[in-house]
Amino acid sequence: GAVVSQHPSRVICKSGTSVKIECRSLDFQATTMFWYRQFPKQSLMLMATSNEGSKATYEQGVEKDKFLINHASLTLSTLTVTSAHPEDSSFYICSARGRSPYEQYFGPGTRLTVT
Amino acid sequence: QQQVKQSPQSLIVQKGGISIINCAYENTAFDYFPWYQQFPGKGPALLIAIRPDVSEKKEGRFTISFNKSAKQFSLHIMDSQPGDSATYFCAAKPGAQKLVFGQGTRLTINP
Numbered sequence: 710g711a712v713v714s715q716h717p718s719r720v721i722c723k724s725g726t727s728v729k730i731e732c733r734s735l736d737f738q739a740t741t742m743f744w745y746r747q748f749p750k751q752s753l754m755l756m757a758t759s760n761e762g763s764k765a766t767y768e769q770g771v772e773k774d775k776f777l778i779n780h781a782s783l784t785l786s787t788l789t790v791t792s793a794h795p796e797d798s799s800f801y802i803c804s805a806r807g808r809s810p811y812e813q814y815f816g817p818g819t820r821l822t823v824t
Numbered sequence: 825q826q827q828v829k830q831s832p833q834s835l836i837v838q839k840g841g842i843s844i845i846n847c848a849y850e851n852t853a854f855d856y857f858p859w860y861q862q863f864p865g866k867g868p869a870l871l872i873a874i875r876p877d878v879s880e881k882k883e884g885r886f887t888i889s890f891n892k893s894a895k896q897f898s899l900h901i902m903d904s905q906p907g908d909s910a911t912y913f914c915a916a917k918p919g920a921q922k923l924v925f926g927q928g929t930r931l932t933i934n935p
Contacts, residue, residue: 715867743922752913752925753868802867810920811856815867 711737713805715816722793723824729789730819732803738783739805743813744776747800759786793823826851828916830926838934843901845929847914850895854916858923859888859899862911871912872899904933 712735722728732742741760745753757773759765759780767773775797777789786805790797803816829848837843847857858873874881874888874897881888887900901908914926 713867750928750930752928755922758922800865804867811858811873811917812870813858813923814870815860818865818867820865 711735711805711807711812711814713739713803713814713816715803715819717819718817719820719822721822721824724794725792727789727791728793728821729787730801730803730821732786732788732805732816734784734805734807734814737805737807739786739807740783741806742780742786743804743806744778744786744788745802745804747802747818749800753802756788790821793821795823797821798823826924828914828924828926830914830929832929833927834930834932836932836934837904839904839906841904841933843904843908843931843933844898845912845914845931846896846898847916847926848894848896849916849924851916851918851924852895853918854924855919856917857888857890857897858915859886860913860915862913862928868913901931904931906933906935909933 714733716731744756747753756771757765757767759778761780761783765778780786802818806813859871860868861871862868872883872886885902890897909932912929915923917923
């Protein structure tokens, strides 16, 4: 099956700093990538959708200036959490879709802790 | 309209038993229904998926049953094993649009 990687798997940062999370599709070209946020014991919440070379489309209520998404190539998307605060602590998961509009593969997730 | 309702919220099954998780939807434009398995601290993994032109799909011990008229679909795990203990999410999507997830079911298989 298709493999999606994320880096780092865990990150701890201080309040007010920025942190970047990378998402890579390892064995396929991802025309569309998605970023999700998941709180403990809850479902996945879509934050934004990005297409290679285009600006990301953010879901309602997600601050685009705080969560910067870049999809610079068909295998790499990044999520930068700017001026992080403790309430941004969460599990962030990226997902990638290839040529098929249906199959969507998820990365292993990144645990962000803001102190 | 865009919701997918999943039940039960949690489920405990004895080893060797059948685990059944149900989902219901309203949007008739949904045409792809995947199930994802998520272990603690990991991302969701695609388990099995079905399109609405078939009523059942089986892969190993996992079976999706799909009832188009009732707008319901379910996951059956046969001969459930302790290693199946995880959170399961149903989802649905219309064409190339975004996935809509159910609330999740925490499955525990007792040895």
